[in-house]
Amino acid sequence: MTTATCSLASDPAAITALAGRIIAGDPCSPAEARELLDAAPGSAAAEALFAGAQRIREAFVGNRLRVCSVVNVKAGNCSENCSYCAQASGSENDGYKRTKWMDSEEIAKATESAAANGAKALGLVAAWWGIKEGTQLDMVCDTIREFSQNGKVRPDVNLGILENQRCADRIKEAGAAVYGHNLETAKSFFGNICSTHSYEERLKTISYIKKSGMGLCSGGIVGMGENRDQRIEFAEQIRFIEPQMTPINFLNPLPGTKLGHIPPMDADEALITLAAFRFLLHDRNLMVAGGKEVVFKDRLGEVFKTGINAIMVGNYLTTLGTAGEQWRAWAEAHGLEFPATCEELPGSACSTGACG
Numbered sequence: 001m002t003t004a005t006c007s008l009a010s011d012p013a014a015i016t017a018l019a020g021r022i023i024a025g026d027p028c029s030p031a032e033a034r035e036l037l038d039a040a041p042g043s044a045a046a047e048a049l050f051a052g053a054q055r056i057r058e059a060f061v062g063n064r065l066r067v068c069s070v071v072n073v074k075a076g077n078c079s080e081n082c083s084y085c086a087q088a089s090g091s092e093n094d095g096y097k098r099t100k101w102m103d104s105e106e107i108a109k110a111t112e113s114a115a116a117n118g119a120k121a122l123g124l125v126a127a128w129w130g131i132k133e134g135t136q137l138d139m140v141c142d143t144i145r146e147f148s149q150n151g152k153v154r155p156d157v158n159l160g161i162l163e164n165q166r167c168a169d170r171i172k173e174a175g176a177a178v179y180g181h182n183l184e185t186a187k188s189f190f191g192n193i194c195s196t197h198s199y200e201e202r203l204k205t206i207s208y209i210k211k212s213g214m215g216l217c218s219g220g221i222v223g224m225g226e227n228r229d230q231r232i233e234f235a236e237q238i239r240f241i242e243p244q245m246t247p248i249n250f251l252n253p254l255p256g257t258k259l260g261h262i263p264p265m266d267a268d269e270a271l272i273t274l275a276a277f278r279f280l281l282h283d284r285n286l287m288v289a290g291g292k293e294v295v296f297k298d299r300l301g302e303v304f305k306t307g308i309n310a311i312m313v314g315n316y317l318t319t320l321g322t323a324g325e326q327w328r329a330w331a332e333a334h335g336l337e338f339p340a341t342c343e344e345l346p347g348s349a350c351s352t353g354a355c356g
């Protein structure tokens with residue numbers, strides 16, 4: 001149960017004033033965002049938080065919803081040991097289809113399905129460590145070119161760690177506009193969820209992506225056992241790397257994974273977390289991505305009150321998503337346009353918790 005422990009978390013007028021201050025150009029500090037996480041569900045402070053988050057969204061990123069989708073171009077048997085992931089090395093989850101690198105017919109089907117769900121961009125996701133120069137990079141670039149020529153949705157990629165700058169440059173040349181690569185969590189918590197690669201490798205990959213000129217999609221997963229301080233540490237790092245899109249995933253504790261025993265995050269806590277992230281990341285595009293159906297259940301439509309301005313739709317990765325039409329109804333009920341075109345927003349791509 002969440003408890004109000006400080007003045008900001010229990011002071012609706014102060015929260016409303018903070019939102020006004022952010023809109024006037026004075027950003028929220030990490031300490032203030034941390035206090036916001038302690039707002040009690042159902043309190044007047046929580047209502048002020050949601051109202052403020054929507055005002056901030058409208059002021060900085062507008063009310064047009066961005067919609068993206070992802071497809072696994074290579075699923076399963078990953079070398080990495082991310083503890084939340086069904087595809088990880090050591091995972092005993094077998095509730096999804098393992099696939100080799102996708103062929104042309106499957107590429108055509110995936111783009112049609114994404115377009116039918118309202119997505120303008122499709123993230124191509126592969127379960128592996130990442131990309132090295134040589135035949136692997138050649139194969140990846142050929143696939144990206146094929147997606148580009150299809151023309152139905154924009155091909156974005158989420159292909160793990162990059163060996164060097166040349167890999168990023170070649171992927172951009174092949175036609176990828178955006179590279180998704182999550183920070184996953186706070187640096188201080190990363191060692192708890194993965195030991196086969198480091199946080200520093202992730203940051204280095206992000207620097208290659210930015211230098212190549214591709215847009216950056218980078219966020220992470222909450223509800224993996226990190227504390228509230230670490231949630232703000234994570235969001236602060238996201239603010240520092242300045243991604244064009246930040247997907248926030250919620251842990252979906254899949255049986256057979258190392259985090260399968262952790263209960264899904266409380267829906268109220270998840271809503272307050274999203275709204276506090278909007279205060280701290282006032283001018284970023286914030287997406288609700290994986291795990292939302294498990295956390296919010298029949299309250300899924302409430303995510304729009306938190307100041308998010310993007311969603312992941314369709315059947316993604318190893319779990320099923322919610323139908324595009326249902327999202328449209330919820331978005332429009334909250335005064336959001338659905339969908340906006342991703343072309344207007346370079347970098348509105350996809351990076352879910354697995355992989356990336």
Ligand code: SF4
Pocket residue numbers: 078079080081082085086087088089126127128129160353354355356
């Ligand atoms: S998140 Fe990606 S890198 Fe990590 S285990 Fe899953 S597929 Fe592999």
